[in-house]
Amino acid sequence: MKISDYTDDELVSHCIAGQQSAWEELIARYEKLIYSTALRTGLAPYEADEVFQNVCMILLKELKQLRKTKSLGAWLVTTTRRECWALWRKDKAKLEELDEKIASDELPEEIALHFEDAKKVLSAFKQLPDPCHKLLWRLYFDEEKSSYAEIARDLNIPPNSIGPTRSRCLEKLKTILISKQF
């Protein structure tokens, strides 16, 4: 079993047992969640970096208490928001702004659920054969956004076939996801 296939509980247990790679996987799995949650509260990137480190230190200290946590993602979102609040606690204006943003934002469980979904989608995407894999990569997963014309040229397919092909590929992706209780 690959370490990337471990559940959160298994990862936490291996971290407690002293397995460095389990910790690295845990951080890789949740660093975007922590960092983006901090950014969503209006922090600058360097402040979000600081909050990220603080949250990870707390995670490290609390590992033994986290083994029975139902949703590690939700716990991390809550902890991140608390750390953002701690960072701004001396600035009343910013604290009010933060409270408003948090109130209007999704619940920690919902934000965590998006990340769970993202993991599942990525896993299902890896199972897609070509040309779906290549096409969906260029359309949705690649950081560098390209036009339909560029994609058609690169993949050597007619531009007007991209829409129907995309639909068929997304249907295949959906079928894989549903088979995994998405």
Added chain:
Amino acid sequence: MDKLEHYSTEQLIDYLEGRLDDSSSAELSQHLESGCMVCNDATTTYRRMLSAIETLHQKSPSYSAHKKVIQAYSDRYASKPKIRWQPYLRPAFISFTVLVLITFVFLFNLNPSVVYAGYLENVTGQVEMFNPTTGSWDSISTGQSVPVDATIRTLTESKATLKFPGGEQTILGSNSEVDLLRLTQTNGLWEITLELMNGQTENQTAQDTDSFSVRTQTGIAHSDNAHFVMKIFSDGSAETRVLEGQVEVRTQSQSKKIHSGETTIFPSPNSSNLLPDKNEDYFEFVPKPSTEGSETEEMTVTPTGTPKDNFKPTRTPTPRITPISSIPTNSSENSTNSDIDCSPGSSDGAGNSENASNSDKACK
């Protein structure tokens, strides 16, 4: 669109991505609100999928922050990364370990004599090592190793220096024979034991010498810091002469220490006139000899033929002692057990600069 008809995946995706024109988008919204379960379910699933993909594009913290967090775990748990063995590597690792263990056992337990060995330097003339396999004597030359339990001998007008790993050395004069009985190292200190069967050796300890012993049939000379000569005469008596340092000499019943410039004799056990009474000192102490050149010429021990069997004792019972390195080499009739050169141009007569001072004194 009728409630029983459904939108295609392409239309639903375009709707979610905002690619439909306003009227088409409004029409589809109305269809969803009308309660079409199929289109609602499909739209919900695709929305989750696209939202999840969007989540994947969220930014990561800086590399330095990431690195600090990874390092924090190492600092807190201070654990070394565990090796995760591939199943197919385990047998290979076990085999390799067993092989290494067998090698160590072979080298250090079963055949320790090959681990430490002396080696020969400054070989001149005919020097041989006994071959226990064939029962013959094989010629050896400079650079050749001498393992523990080896027996080496020099023939007439031959000599050799036996060097040890700790820096100790033994110079074999002509017609001499020694066994290397022991050569071990403990805590960095060396223990060496030789058995002198014939002839003479000039022995020099080194800084890391724990024990350097030369046995004869009649006694043993032992030191950890000395330069001394051991000589066996044809009647079986043996003498120890200390050039530098201190040597403890022992027989079965007695022991005593002799110092630089002193000589002692182990009388031959076969020679009744030399055997001491029970109450007498077994050792025969010989005062420090003068270093006049005439003494050298008075040495009359003249071995001929093979060293072990053909000694012809013609000396007086208490010979005058001359260091091994000062015995002239060119006298054929009055040759001694050593052929070490004292002629001009020879630095120390023994091929050893450490002995130069003593040898030079003796040569004078």
